[in-house]
Amino acid sequence: MKVSVIVPNYNHARYLKERLDSILAQTVQDIEVITLDDCSSDNSMEVLAAYENNPKVRHVVRNTTNSGSPFLQWQRGFELAAGEYVWIAESDDVAEPTFLEESLKRLEQNPDIQMTFSRSVFIDAEGNRMKGSPDKPALYKGDGVYDGRKFALQRMLYRNVVYNASMVLFRKSALKSVSPEFRTYRSGGDWIFWFDIMIQGSIAEIPLCLNRFRQHEGKVTVRADREGQNLLENARCVRHMCSELNLTKLQKKSIRGRMTLRFRKKDFSGKQQVREKYPEFYDGSACDILFYELDKLFGITGLLR
Numbered sequence: 001m002k003v004s005v006i007v008p009n010y011n012h013a014r015y016l017k018e019r020l021d022s023i024l025a026q027t028v029q030d031i032e033v034i035t036l037d038d039c040s041s042d043n044s045m046e047v048l049a050a051y052e053n054n055p056k057v058r059h060v061v062r063n064t065t066n067s068g069s070p071f072l073q074w075q076r077g078f079e080l081a082a083g084e085y086v087w088i089a090e091s092d093d094v095a096e097p098t099f100l101e102e103s104l105k106r107l108e109q110n111p112d113i114q115m116t117f118s119r120s121v122f123i124d125a126e127g128n129r130m131k132g133s134p135d136k137p138a139l140y141k142g143d144g145v146y147d148g149r150k151f152a153l154q155r156m157l158y159r160n161v162v163y164n165a166s167m168v169l170f171r172k173s174a175l176k177s178v179s180p181e182f183r184t185y186r187s188g189g190d191w192i193f194w195f196d197i198m199i200q201g202s203i204a205e206i207p208l209c210l211n212r213f214r215q216h217e218g219k220v221t222v223r224a225d226r227e228g229q230n231l232l233e234n235a236r237c238v239r240h241m242c243s244e245l246n247l248t249k250l251q252k253k254s255i256r257g258r259m260t261l262r263f264r265k266k267d268f269s270g271k272q273q274v275r276e277k278y279p280e281f282y283d284g285s286a287c288d289i290l291f292y293e294l295d296k297l298f299g300i301t302g303l304l305r
Contacts, residue, residue: 002030002084003100004172006077008070009048009091010038015214016047018127019091024056028100032058034080036073039066058082071182071189078175086172088165094123094212095166103169106145106204114148114201115170115194117162118210125216134163137207144205148198153245154304156198157238157255160191167211170197181240188233192240199244228268235259235278250291251301252280257292260284 005023009016023033033056035048051057059080067073074088085107089095103116122130139155155161162168178196182189238255247255259281263274275282295301 002104003028003032003087003169004077004081004083004085005031005033005087005089006074006081007033007035007089007091008038008073008077009035009040009044010066010070011040011042011044012091013040013042013044013047015092016044017050018094019089020047020051022095022097023089024054025097026095026100027097028104029056031056031100032081032083034059034077035061036077037062038070038073039063069183069186069189071185071193074193075183078172081172084172085169086175087169090164090166092214092216093164093166094127094214096210096212098208099210100169102206102208102210106206107169107171110145110202110204112201113145113204114174115168115197116204116206118167118206118208120164120167120211120213121209123212123214125214127212127214129212130215136161140205140207144207145202146205148201148203149245151203152195152199152241153247154302156191156195157241157245157251157303158258158305160188160194160237162190162194164211164213165190166213168194174200179240181236185233185236186229188230188237191234191237195237195241195244228266228270228274231263231266231274231282232277235274235281238281239278248301250295251303253288254292254295254301254303256281256284257288257290257295261289261292 007019035057037044037048045062048060052060061076078086085104087100099118102118106116107113119135122132124130174197177200178193182193260283263282
């Protein structure tokens with residue numbers, strides 16, 4: 001089996017048919033599909049049942065109670081996966097037919113590449129293309145293959161540039177060196193998950209929009225942002241990454257300045273407790289913020305955005 005496609009779902013019945021059809025329409029057909037429903041309260045299981053007899057669908061799993069974390073669902077999928085490569089195809093997104101073809105091409109040409117990621121377009125709840133893009137075309141250089149540790153140092157500390165699981169294909173063998181910590185997150189576990197994979201070798205960027213990333217109010221990340229949960233998890237992620245990278249004092253100062261600046265702009269209950277728990281990130285000074293702004297202008301530390 002070449003590719004295991006894991007489809008974690010929770011209350012995305014309205015998007016499931018389009019998602020599953022886009023998986024089954026891939027130009028690469030050496031796949032197994034694993035659907036995981038986290039005790040949805042909508043008619044998701046009715047939709048999934050319609051695909052149960054498809055020869056590509058290997059597992060249809062439904063939790064009897066909600067796990068509370070999409071990353072526990074990821075882990076369940078990994079345990080069932082028989083493929084050499086893994087694609088976490090989020091249940092509310094849509095893939096272009098050549099997503100797997102373009103991703104596999106790079107992984108099979110270079111055994112040091114641990115993961116690939118394509119570009120995405122935003123779509124709304126109705127599937128209409130939205131304005132704007134999180135991608136930075138200037139990031140793509142040469143053949144688009146980067147040293148994973150260097151990429152992580154330069155690109156991952158300020159934000160998760162691998163912002164959507166659906167745009168990634170990775171080697172299943174890389175899971176052996178991923179910290180189980182990601183499973184304890186509610187919304188930010190993908191940040192350290194991709195970090196732990198990329199530092200094992202090289203990564204490849206695909207300069208093509210092969211993924212449609214859906215935006216809607218039901219997303220876990222949207223709810224976590226409103227509640228301030230994301231600030232707690234962001235600090236945990238950055239602490240994890242800093243422990244793996246040899247940062248300079250100035251790099252740490254710039255990170256603290258940026259995170260303090262963003263923290264001050266947020267308003268939510270429990271803000272003081274978050275600051276006290278992660279003072280190295282959220283209790284910076286005006287000097288730290290000023291240094292971050294200067295670093296952003298002049299590239300003093302080499303940390304990129």
